Amino acid sequence: MGIGVLAAALAATALFAGLREVRKAPAPAAAAPMEMGQAERPALTADQERYAHALWKVHDQVRTAAVRMSFLGLSYKMGDIKKAELATRVEPISREFKAAAAEVAKLAPPQSFEALHAEYLSAVRDYEQASVDMRVTRSDSDDHLIAAQTLSERAATTLLKVGETLWPGEHKPN
Amino acid sequence: MKKKLALGLAAFGMVAGLGATTAQAQTVCSAWLVENSRFMGVPFGMFHPDRSFVQGSTNARNNVNTVDLPVNVGVLKCGKEIILYDNGWNATDYHKMTGTGHWSPLSKQIAQIGIDAKDVTKIIIGHGHWDHAGSLDEFPNAVLYVQKEELKGIEWALNYPGHERIRAVNTSPGGCSRTPACGYTPKTVDQIYGKVLRGMAVIVDGDMEVIPGVKIHAAHRAHTAGSQLLEVNTAIGKLMFGSDAYSSWEAIRDWEVANVQQTDSVQQFLAYEKCYKVTGGYQNCVAAHEPLSYSDKYPLTKNSWVGINGGRLAEITLAPGETSRKPK
Numbered sequence: 001m002g003i004g005v006l007a008a009a010l011a012a013t014a015l016f017a018g019l020r021e022v023r024k025a026p027a028p029a030a031a032a033p034m035e036m037g038q039a040e041r042p043a044l045t046a047d048q049e050r051y052a053h054a055l056w057k058v059h060d061q062v063r064t065a066a067v068r069m070s071f072l073g074l075s076y077k078m079g080d081i082k083k084a085e086l087a088t089r090v091e092p093i094s095r096e097f098k099a100a101a102a103e104v105a106k107l108a109p110p111q112s113f114e115a116l117h118a119e120y121l122s123a124v125r126d127y128e129q130a131s132v133d134m135r136v137t138r139s140d141s142d143d144h145l146i147a148a149q150t151l152s153e154r155a156a157t158t159l160l161k162v163g164e165t166l167w168p169g170e171h172k173p174n
Numbered sequence: 175m176k177k178k179l180a181l182g183l184a185a186f187g188m189v190a191g192l193g194a195t196t197a198q199a200q201t202v203c204s205a206w207l208v209e210n211s212r213f214m215g216v217p218f219g220m221f222h223p224d225r226s227f228v229q230g231s232t233n234a235r236n237n238v239n240t241v242d243l244p245v246n247v248g249v250l251k252c253g254k255e256i257i258l259y260d261n262g263w264n265a266t267d268y269h270k271m272t273g274t275g276h277w278s279p280l281s282k283q284i285a286q287i288g289i290d291a292k293d294v295t296k297i298i299i300g301h302g303h304w305d306h307a308g309s310l311d312e313f314p315n316a317v318l319y320v321q322k323e324e325l326k327g328i329e330w331a332l333n334y335p336g337h338e339r340i341r342a343v344n345t346s347p348g349g350c351s352r353t354p355a356c357g358y359t360p361k362t363v364d365q366i367y368g369k370v371l372r373g374m375a376v377i378v379d380g381d382m383e384v385i386p387g388v389k390i391h392a393a394h395r396a397h398t399a400g401s402q403l404l405e406v407n408t409a410i411g412k413l414m415f416g417s418d419a420y421s422s423w424e425a426i427r428d429w430e431v432a433n434v435q436q437t438d439s440v441q442q443f444l445a446y447e448k449c450y451k452v453t454g455g456y457q458n459c460v461a462a463h464e465p466l467s468y469s470d471k472y473p474l475t476k477n478s479w480v481g482i483n484g485g486r487l488a489e490i491t492l493a494p495g496e497t498s499r500k501p502k
Binding site: 060063064067073074075078142145149155156157159160171173 | 213216243273303304305306311322325328329332341342343350351355356357358359360361363364365366367368370372377418433435463
């Protein structure tokens with residue numbers, strides 16, 4: 001590593017440390033290790049952090065419900081449960097998604113997060129729709145499950161995207 | 175004896191019991207290692223407890239504060255079969271900032287060794303965590319091999335009736351910490367489910383010979399509930415890929431635990447022993463996150479080069495008649 005690069009890195013570190021010292025807002029979400037030469041993510045404002053904190057409570061429930069829903073589909077495909085039982089067991093998950101969507105809709109995001117808020121709400125509604133699609137029992141084919149899985153995968157992608165902004169470091173090396 | 179259990183599903187099979195002994199000649203495979211990304215600046219002790227940093231220590235085992243951990247994916251060409259062992263994770267521009275570096279889509283990375291993603295026939299995941307099973311959508315024609323026990327283990331955790339932390343897929347901002355359902359993101363689980371739903375998965379129950387010369391060894395609880403190893407026949411002898419049961423090659427060498435998640439340390443040591451037994455030592459054990467990867471200090475991976483976005487690749491061994499993919 002050249003001296004110039006080292007000096008720049010030290011200066012950036014000092015600047016970053018200084019900014020952290022003067023910052024009065026609540027502590028940011030867990031900082032992830034930074035790659036040398038990579039731009040530091042700007043800290044969230046106090047309003048943004050309040051929103052992130054409020055949404056986290058819903059997010060935690062949505063993630064768990066989403067994984068449980070996928071596993072019910074797996075249980076059906078593995079022959080552990082029949083289609084009727086799948087419908088019965090997904091039903092409370094539908095209600096969870098519906099309640100989560102209502103909770104998200106009640107949140108007032110800062111202007112800078114309005115688009116992100118809309119994306120998240122849309123993802124939860126996708127999950128809710130996917131759960132409804134999964135409960136179809138009249139069909140002999142699994143086409144409705146494939147349609148549901150396509151929706152839920154789109155929702156899962158949005159969750160990752162929003163999470164990256166609001167809760168950096170949400171996913172640790174496993 | 176290999177038993178196919180129909181389960182009323184033609185779309186996928188659950189295979190139980192030990193792999194069949196076969197009269198067929200064992201395929202000789204070519205093998206490469208691809209660095210899908212790198213986790214930067216991870217505290218060494220968080221990954222490898224016996225190597226925890228001690229301030230002021232002059233002991234070489236304890237004077238390294240942080241390490242950069244590659245996310246290694248095995249790429250095998252065994253006759254006409256193109257097999258991936260693990261498949262990294264699928265990042266995007268926004269996801270590159272979470273303390274990772276050198277990420278590229280795995281499909282682009284394997285193109286550097288002349289392999290088209292559409293030609294990948296099989297993906298064997300060592301376990302289902304997001305950073306090892308997160309690119310399934312890039313390989314639409316590949317059949318997924320996952321242990322039944324892995325799926326059952328996650329399901330058990332999700333439905334645990336007691337404390338909520340046991341069933342949590344996340345517990346606090348900053349992520350979950352090694353709890354039973356930790357590491358299985360909705361997207362990754364959904365993609366595994368998608369493969370099963372579309373008849374593109376084999377749920378493996380125990381050991382299984384995938385093709386002659388390529389064999390899955392169950393290593394339950396060696397990292398996660400349904401971890402599985404992959405024995406591969408090559409011109410330099412047997413290789414044993416271990417995903418996160420073999421997170422650290424140094425730990426296999428020194429008989430120490432590493433990357434403890436949903437791990438039973440006894441089972442991790444038994445997984446290490448499997449490599450010693452099958453390959454004759456520790457040199458041919460292929461680790462998923464070994465910091466020394468792509469260097470002389472991890473000899474199996476030293477024939478390496480740097481590819482797109484700084485991600486590294488290693489040509490481990492070539493089958494007879496196979497040409498090198500390493501740039502001149």
